[in-house]
Amino acid sequence: MDNLSDYIQWMGDYPFSATGFREADALILCVISYFDLAPVFEKRSGVHRVKDCADMLAEGRARLMITGKDLGYRQILELAAASRRFGQLRMTNYVDRSRSQPPLQFSAVCFHDEADLSFLAYRGTDNSLAGWKEDFMISFCRTEAQEMALRYARAQLKPGRRWLLGGHSKGGNLALYTACLLEEELWQRVERVYLLDGPGLCPEVMDLGCMERIDARTTRVIPGFSVVGKLFEPQITDTRIVRSSAKGLMQHSLATWGIDHGDLALLDRDEPAGQLINAALNDWIADISQEDRVIFTDELFAALAAGGARNLDQLDDEGPAGLEAVLRRLEKSSAVTRKTLGDLPRQMVKHRIPVSVRKRLEKITEKE
Secondary structure (H helix, E strand, C coil): CECHHHHHHHHCCCCHHHHCCCHHHHHHHHHHHCECCHHHHHHCCCCEEHHHHHHHHHCCCCCECCCCCCCCHHHHHHHHHHCHHHHCCEEEEEEEEEECCCCEEEEEEEEECCCCEEEEEECCCCCEHHHHHHHHHCCCCCCHHHHHHHHHHHHHCCCCCEEEEEEECHHHHHHHHHHHHCCHHHHCCEEEEEEECCCCCCCCCCCHHHHHHHHHHEEEEEECCCCHHHCCCCCCCCEEEECECCCHHHHHCHHHECEECCEECECCCCCHHHHHHHHHHHHHHHCCCHHHHHHHHHHHHHHHCCCCCCEHHHHHHCHHHHHHHHHHHHHCCCHHHHHHHHHCCHHHHCCCCCHHHHHHHHHHHCCC
16 A cells, blocks of 8 residues: 555656645645744745755754654655655745643644645644643633634635645644634635544534534545544544554554555545444543533643653653652542543553553542
């Protein structure tokens, strides 16, 4: 099965005006949005192009704003920067905002070809605890990142161009939120919305009737094993299930999604293992009241930050001492948090954390 790097090598000599914009192009632009593009925008004045990211890569300043293995993201950026199809795209209005309190993580950038096509890409969750906490917060409120995404689109959607919106993971949620709430005049400038394995809108927070307007112009793509994209699952008619080269939760990574003759390599149905987790996780969320979701989120992330970590990498670097600080904080958490942790579907934690830690958590949650 081919991948996004193969796609760039096949299609790299052809501009969008020659072939049209494809779903794989949306994936690649969303991959680029995961990089810290500040070195390009700080170093160069005037026009910023994707090809300028080659300098960032050569200087070792291509910082990928996610945790764990990139599974090919840097290679995708390198090939895209060297290609005609992506390298000549102008990048404008790069924004990157993050803070711990109140939690905020938001980033977006616009790509423009030489004709009339523009793609507005929202970055997904980075490795900050603030970004992850905001993900939990969509279950009980409208977040600041969602509101920033809407304001950003309002400022960027100038007339005279064919606009596309898109994002992966949290970025997909931001694109969905924006599309649903855009004023009609601005919405008419949007040709397509791409939701790439992103969560939907919480029905207790928003009236899902807003989805009716955007359905005909929206494409949703999820891997065969999808968890994030099944949370508050958005009901979009044009939903594609893409084949992935990874297993389990790692299928969330865009770099693992397959390509077949220039199009997405599609499956007929979800993987059964993912369906089981989705059902259990949705039942778990449904059993938690709005008020308890607030308490659980605040206390969980206070515990994760108990050792001083501000992102997932620092949390990992803290080692046993940091883990002990987290567990001690959880032991002092409310009955709501202990019960909610205890009710978490076992499929979500099995094989994901050491046995000793699982047993410690079981003792903590047994108090309820």
